[in-house]
Amino acid sequence: MLSHKKRPAEVHCDQWVLVAPESVTDLPGKTENGPVFTRLHNPRTGEAALYLFDTNAQQLFEVKAFHEEFHSWFIGQTVQHDGRLLLVTPVDPLFMVLYYLIKAEKEQGKFQPLDQVVIDAEFPSCSMLLQCAKLRPFLHHVTEEKEIGNKKFYKYSKEKTLKWLNKKVGQTVRALKIGNVNVGARVSSATFVPGDHGSDVKEEDYICYAHGLISEYIPKELSADLAKYLKLPELSASLPEPPLKKRKVSDGPVEAEEDYTKFNRVDLKTKKTNSKMTAAQKALARVDKSGMRSISTFFGTKAKAGK
Amino acid sequence: MGSHAERKRRDGAQPSARVPSASPAAAHAHRESMPDGAAPAVPGLIRLQPSSVRAAAQTPLHLLPCEIQHNGPAAVSRFFSPAIRPGSSGPVVSFRGRSLHGEEVTLPSGYMGLVLREDKSEGPEDRTVQAIGTFSCFTLWGLEAPPGPNARMHRALSWPSLATAIHAPVAEEDD
Numbered sequence: 001m002l003s004h005k006k007r008p009a010e011v012h013c014d015q016w017v018l019v020a021p022e023s024v025t026d027l028p029g030k031t032e033n034g035p036v037f038t039r040l041h042n043p044r045t046g047e048a049a050l051y052l053f054d055t056n057a058q059q060l061f062e063v064k065a066f067h068e069e070f071h072s073w074f075i076g077q078t079v080q081h082d083g084r085l086l087l088v089t090p091v092d093p094l095f096m097v098l099y100y101l102i103k104a105e106k107e108q109g110k111f112q113p114l115d116q117v118v119i120d121a122e123f124p125s126c127s128m129l130l131q132c133a134k135l136r137p138f139l140h141h142v143t144e145e146k147e148i149g150n151k152k153f154y155k156y157s158k159e160k161t162l163k164w165l166n167k168k169v170g171q172t173v174r175a176l177k178i179g180n181v182n183v184g185a186r187v188s189s190a191t192f193v194p195g196d197h198g199s200d201v202k203e204e205d206y207i208c209y210a211h212g213l214i215s216e217y218i219p220k221e222l223s224a225d226l227a228k229y230l231k232l233p234e235l236s237a238s239l240p241e242p243p244l245k246k247r248k249v250s251d252g253p254v255e256a257e258e259d260y261t262k263f264n265r266v267d268l269k270t271k272k273t274n275s276k277m278t279a280a281q282k283a284l285a286r287v288d289k290s291g292m293r294s295i296s297t298f299f300g301t302k303a304k305a306g307k
Numbered sequence: 308m309g310s311h312a313e314r315k316r317r318d319g320a321q322p323s324a325r326v327p328s329a330s331p332a333a334a335h336a337h338r339e340s341m342p343d344g345a346a347p348a349v350p351g352l353i354r355l356q357p358s359s360v361r362a363a364a365q366t367p368l369h370l371l372p373c374e375i376q377h378n379g380p381a382a383v384s385r386f387f388s389p390a391i392r393p394g395s396s397g398p399v400v401s402f403r404g405r406s407l408h409g410e411e412v413t414l415p416s417g418y419m420g421l422v423l424r425e426d427k428s429e430g431p432e433d434r435t436v437q438a439i440g441t442f443s444c445f446t447l448w449g450l451e452a453p454p455g456p457n458a459r460m461h462r463a464l465s466w467p468s469l470a471t472a473i474h475a476p477v478a479e480e481d482d
Binding site for chain 2: 014015016017018019020021022023025027029031032033034035036037038039055062064066068069070071072073074075076077078079080081082083085087089090091092094095123124125134137138141164167168171172174175176178179181213214217
């Protein structure tokens with residue numbers, strides 16, 4: 001048998017193992033237009049990331065890759081080199097639109113109809129966000145509204161947004177408690193054992209952790225404002241920050257352990273040199289690693305706690 | 308208190324688990340790259356074909372703790388599945404001289420697994436992916452030891468419920 005040493009990125013396959021809500025995959029016989037994958041901006045960085053709209057674009061989902069090094073799949077009677085598990089989870093479309101509202105506020109600073117705010121030549125499918133059922137009824141949480149004639153005009157409101165984000169942090173904290181997520185930044189047991197909280201976990205640890213998770217979906221400036229609003233001690237003290245900063249400076253595959261996006265990064269680097277890349281691989285290569293950060297933050301805790 | 312770097316090194320110390328490809332030729336069988344120039348009507352959409360999801364059959368999946376440098380057919384039911392035997396903590400199998408310990412992982416409730424493959428026959432202006440298999444559980448294999456409750460996969464699979472909470476609309480109030 002031949003020994004076949006290849007770099008992972010060179011072994012391509014247009015095949016993915018994906019886990020998605022049944023609401024997305026349950027497609028009755030009459031459904032002709034199924035869900036669509038598309039590239040949208042990551043609301044924190046503005047870079048491309050992979051998203052999914054369900055049938056008729058009623059709901060938005062993000063696609064995150066869970067990847068551990070040295071893993072491959074047996075699928076039926078086949079082998080798939082790519083050992084990633086893609087997770088499709090819901091995203092509040094308000095985070096996505098907030099990004100454009102803030103941009104419009106900086107550029108024009110006036111009341112505008114939403115379809116003039118959510119326009120992006122780089123990500124044309126952003127207009128599909130406007131179809132999301134959970135968008136328009138909730139816009140008032142982040143904007144001032146004016147109605148002239150039958151048309152509604154919106155303007156970003158930082159004050160209202162911070163209030164809204166505060167509620168988001170609150171509901172995230174509740175979920176962290178229910179889920180028994182170990183949020184203690186300096187808990188000595190580096191392992192995650194469901195139901196096994198460090199008894200010294202403070203409310204502030206939960207808020208810090210939730211702030212870190214929410215920060216994955218808002219621009220950095222707003223994240224800093226939110227930290228102040230929440231009266232968090234120091235932004236750098238919030239748990240998920242260090243891995244993010246670290247990830248930023250080291251762009252190589254060095255961090256493979258906690259970086260679920262390693263393959264994308266590698267693809268990105270080989271993009272120009274590998275002429276045999278398919279369109280799908282190119283699309284994936286363009287897909288942002290940072291779009292997959294929040295999950296790595298979530299799962300990064302274990303390593304962080306071990307420091 | 309294993310540091311990041313240590314953990315990395317430990318993982319890096321596993322390359323012996325890399326398995327040579329059974330058929331290198333198949334790994335080379337890339338498709339020709341699609342020209343990006345031909346702009347689709349709605350650019351960048353990849354449609355999941357509903358009929359393929361309805362037609363897809365339950366497929367057994369195994370996540371192996373080693374990297375196999377190959378994509379394509381593998382005689383899993385001939386050489387791998389029959390070698391699985393019950394162990395004290397769960398299924399055990401010997402794979403390329405290494406002992407693997409398995410654990411059945413069930414997907415979070417309300418979630419479904421799909422194996423998707425991109426269908427290139429229709430050209431870049433109409434990109435589609437087909438579901439070629441479904442799953443509601445898979446076997447997670449650990450190298451020399453069972454994955455156990457601390458396996459990072461378990462945390463990964465707890466992400467959907469947390470994500471749902473983060474992204475739920477906030478409760479309205481009367482202010």
